[in-house]
Amino acid sequence: MTIVLEVKGLTKQFADKVVVHPLEFTLKSNTSTALIGPNGAGKTTTLSMLTGLLKPTAGAIQIAKGDIGFLPQYPQFYPWLSALEFTEMAAKLSGLPTKTAKLEAQKTLEFVGLGDVLHKKIATFSGGMKQRLGISQAIVHKPKLLLLDEPVSALDPIGRREVMNVLKDLQQETTILYSTHILNDAEEMTDQLLFLRDGQLVEQGTLSEVRQRFDEPNYIVEFYSAKEAQLFASHFIGEVRGCSVYITIQDERPNMNELFECLNNNSFQVRKVERQTASLEEIFMKVVDRA
Amino acid sequence: MRGLPILLQKEFREAWRSWKFLWIPLVFAILGMSDPLTNYYMMDILHAVGNLPEGFDIQLPEFVPADLLQASIGQFQMIGLLVLLASFIGSISKERANGTATLLYVRSISFSAYFISKFLVISAIGFVSAVAGFAASVYYTTVLYGNFEIGTLLACFVTYFIWLLLVIAVILMMSATFNTMIAATGAFIVIFIGQFLTILWDFLPWSLPSNGVLLIRDMMYMQDYWWSMFMTVMFTIISIAIGIVMMKKNTSMVKI
Numbered sequence: 331m332t333i334v335l336e337v338k339g340l341t342k343q344f345a346d347k348v349v350v351h352p353l354e355f356t357l358k359s360n361t362s363t364a365l366i367g368p369n370g371a372g373k374t375t376t377l378s379m380l381t382g383l384l385k386p387t388a389g390a391i392q393i394a395k396g397d398i399g400f401l402p403q404y405p406q407f408y409p410w411l412s413a414l415e416f417t418e419m420a421a422k423l424s425g426l427p428t429k430t431a432k433l434e435a436q437k438t439l440e441f442v443g444l445g446d447v448l449h450k451k452i453a454t455f456s457g458g459m460k461q462r463l464g465i466s467q468a469i470v471h472k473p474k475l476l477l478l479d480e481p482v483s484a485l486d487p488i489g490r491r492e493v494m495n496v497l498k499d500l501q502q503e504t505t506i507l508y509s510t511h512i513l514n515d516a517e518e519m520t521d522q523l524l525f526l527r528d529g530q531l532v533e534q535g536t537l538s539e540v541r542q543r544f545d546e547p548n549y550i551v552e553f554y555s556a557k558e559a560q561l562f563a564s565h566f567i568g569e570v571r572g573c574s575v576y577i578t579i580q581d582e583r584p585n586m587n588e589l590f591e592c593l594n595n596n597s598f599q600v601r602k603v604e605r606q607t608a609s610l611e612e613i614f615m616k617v618v619d620r621a
Numbered sequence: 622m623r624g625l626p627i628l629l630q631k632e633f634r635e636a637w638r639s640w641k642f643l644w645i646p647l648v649f650a651i652l653g654m655s656d657p658l659t660n661y662y663m664m665d666i667l668h669a670v671g672n673l674p675e676g677f678d679i680q681l682p683e684f685v686p687a688d689l690l691q692a693s694i695g696q697f698q699m700i701g702l703l704v705l706l707a708s709f710i711g712s713i714s715k716e717r718a719n720g721t722a723t724l725l726y727v728r729s730i731s732f733s734a735y736f737i738s739k740f741l742v743i744s745a746i747g748f749v750s751a752v753a754g755f756a757a758s759v760y761y762t763t764v765l766y767g768n769f770e771i772g773t774l775l776a777c778f779v780t781y782f783i784w785l786l787l788v789i790a791v792i793l794m795m796s797a798t799f800n801t802m803i804a805a806t807g808a809f810i811v812i813f814i815g816q817f818l819t820i821l822w823d824f825l826p827w828s829l830p831s832n833g834v835l836l837i838r839d840m841m842y843m844q845d846y847w848w849s850m851f852m853t854v855m856f857t858i859i860s861i862a863i864g865i866v867m868m869k870k871n872t873s874m875v876k877i
Contacts, residue, residue: 378877381727385873400727402877406720408631410638422627423728467724479877 331358332394334475334505335380340389342375342529349375350529352389357475357522359394362497362506364516366610367526368618373509374403376526377479380507393475397424399468399504403479405460409453413444416452417466424471438470439463442496458489465496469504476500478508482515494519513610523610525617533617537610544613547582548606549589551575554599566592573601623731628738636742641708645746648704649697649754656692657761660684686762686769691834693758694781698830701754702812705747705785706792710805712739713796713868720876732869740793740861747785751778773837780833783850787826787857788812794864797871824848826856 335357342350350372357363365373378384380391381400407416417435426434439448442462447455455463461484468476481497482490490512498519500506510516516523523540525533533540552574553559563570566589568577579585593600636642659666663681667673713736716722725735755778759769791811795804819828823845832849835841 374877378873383723383726383872383875383877397729398727400724402720402723404720405724406876407724408635408721410635411631415634419627419631420724420728423624423725423730464724 331360333357334359334394335507336390336392337380338390338392340376340379340391341387342372342379342384343387348529350379350386351531353531355524355531355534357505357507359474359505360502361521362501362508362519363522363524364520365507365509365524365526366511366513366516366614367509368511371526372529373526374479375529377477377507377509380477395474397471397473399471399473399476401461401464401468401476401478401481404484405464405467407452407455407460407463409451412449412451413439413455413463413466414448416463417470420467421470424473426471434470435466438466441499442466443492458485458492461485461489461493462496465493469500472504474505476504476506476508478506480510481508483510483512490515513614517610525614527618532620540613541608544616545608547579549577549579550602550604550606551577551589551593552601552604554601558598562593562596562598565596622734622737625731625734625738628730628735629741632738632742633745636746641746642749645704645708646750646753649701649750650757652696652701653693653754653757653759654761656696657689657758657765660689660692661761661765684766686767687834687837689762689766690755690758690769690774690777690837691831693754694830694834697751697754697781698816701750702788705743705750705788706805706808706812709743709789709792710796710808711801712743712793713864714799714801714804715796717871717875718800723875723877726872726875733865736793736797736861736865736868740789743789743793744786747789748782751782751785755781769837773839776836777833780836780850781830783853783857784826784829784833787829787853787860790857790860790864794860794867797864797868800874824852826853829853 333356337353337355340350340353341348353376365376367373375384377400379386380393381398411419414432414435417439418432421431421435422428436448439445442465444459444462444466447459452460452463461481465478465481468478478497482493485493494515497506497508501519517537520537522536523534524531525540533543535543551559551562551568553562554573556570556573559570559573559575562568563575566575566577568575577589579589589603660681713722759774763769792808795808795811798804799807815825816827818825819831822828823832823842826849828845828849832841832846836846
């Protein structure tokens with residue numbers, strides 16, 4: 331895998347406020363990376379610098395050959411153009427030859443699901459349609475690197491699903507970096523996570539790596555009666571909630587068997603034993619809270 | 622200058638679809654016809670609207686065609702230029718402020734091509750407007766007062782259009798440099814307040830419109846005329862150059 335984007339010591343300072351502290355990360359080809367962080371963490375500023383629209387105060391950005399595609403959080407269009415006219419113009423301005431531009435624009439619009447409104451004026455478009463048009467202008471020239479700022483945050487659940495499906499299809503052929511604070515989306519479509527907080531990269535890695543780091547091995551042992559649960563709690567330290575006992579096992583590998591031995595030896599009737607995986611949201615809260 | 626034809630097409634579509642090619646020339650046409658008509662029918666208008674005392678009589682001055690064209694140009698200089706200013710002062714700054722420019726600026730477009738495309742399309746509107754304004758004024762003046770000599774009339778028109786090019790270049794330069802509010806103020810000062818400088822000197826760009834009329838009157842001192850023409854062209858080129866540089870420099874003013 332080749333490296334598509336390499337960021338070294340990227341910094342942005344507005345007046346005396348440092349918005350982005352030196353950032354370092356790399357993106358490999360055909361991976362998708364989620365830039366996660368609360369509002370004001372510097373996600374948009376970082377993406378703006380990667381697009382070249384904002385000049386970094388310091389640091390270097392290296393992008394492999396090939397154009398970039400960018401979708402701002404609230405893409406604005408010329409309302410007096412049609413979807414096809416706009417996408418075709420975007421394609422031509424990105425260097426596609428006139429002959430292929432129209433064809434590519436048409437194909438891309440069909441791909442994002444705007445095939446039947448090619449000639450409608452953008453002024454008549456709904457929010458979801460504009461977002462899809464925004465994606466089409468970002469991908470029409472087949473960029474090596476796709477930067478998306480909150481691609482689905484402004485959409486309703488249906489629009490969000492549609493856009494996510496489009497992005498998943500794109501994952502195979504391009505490198506995607508997108509910011510989001512909707513963690514379900516990140517969980518669904520990501521190879522790498524970058525956590526930003528107050529302009530600093532506080533956590534990064536693949537979803538499973540990050541999960542491992544923040545995972546507290548919580549187990550739920552569920553019984554058929556509350557009485558049995560309380561009885562079990564007297565053998566094994568845990569918190570009783572109804573018919574279930576919540577326990578934390580540190581150092582799982584050697585200590586796991588103790589749980590089962592305890593269950594076996596006392597012949598408890600167990601309905602289920604479940605290991606809880608920390609959701610990205612819980613991890614997010616932990617990362618954000620960790621001062 | 623990569624992408625000039627594409628950007629020209631975009632600017633033209635915008636101007637065409639927002640009816641700018643129709644209503645701005647229409648304003649100029651109305652301005653152009655108003656002076657010959659109101660002056661010719663002044664007595665009738667006064668009789669119709671005023672409770673003039675019995676035996677009231679005033680002597681209206683005798684106008685020659687050049688006087689009426691000069692009056693029309695005076696209208697273009699006030700209301701016409703204000704209309705141009707209001708219509709186009711946001712050409713660059715508004716696109717930045719509302720975010721429509723973002724999707725263009727992320728592509729490696731040529732800022733000179735983008736600026737020139739705007740300049741050319743607005744100049745085309747300016748040309749149609751000047752033609753409409755002159756045609757209306759000249760038509761009614763010819764019908765009501767007398768003929769123009771075609772050669773000097775054309776020279777006067779070309780002179781005025783070249784002045785308009787400077788006005789458009791200044792408007793765009795201001796729009797590229799500042800946000801819309803400051804740009805409007807800046808352009809207003811340069812275009813309108815600058816006209817007071819003509820009291821002192823005859824060879825500055827602001828003298829050009831009246832110099833055009835002096836050509837018709839055959840009262841122009843040609844050395845001053847060519848100086849004012851030269852200065853106007855120079856100022857236009859400088860404005861365009863500054864505009865392109867500032868447009869590029871202000872890339873980060875786009876709303877993202």
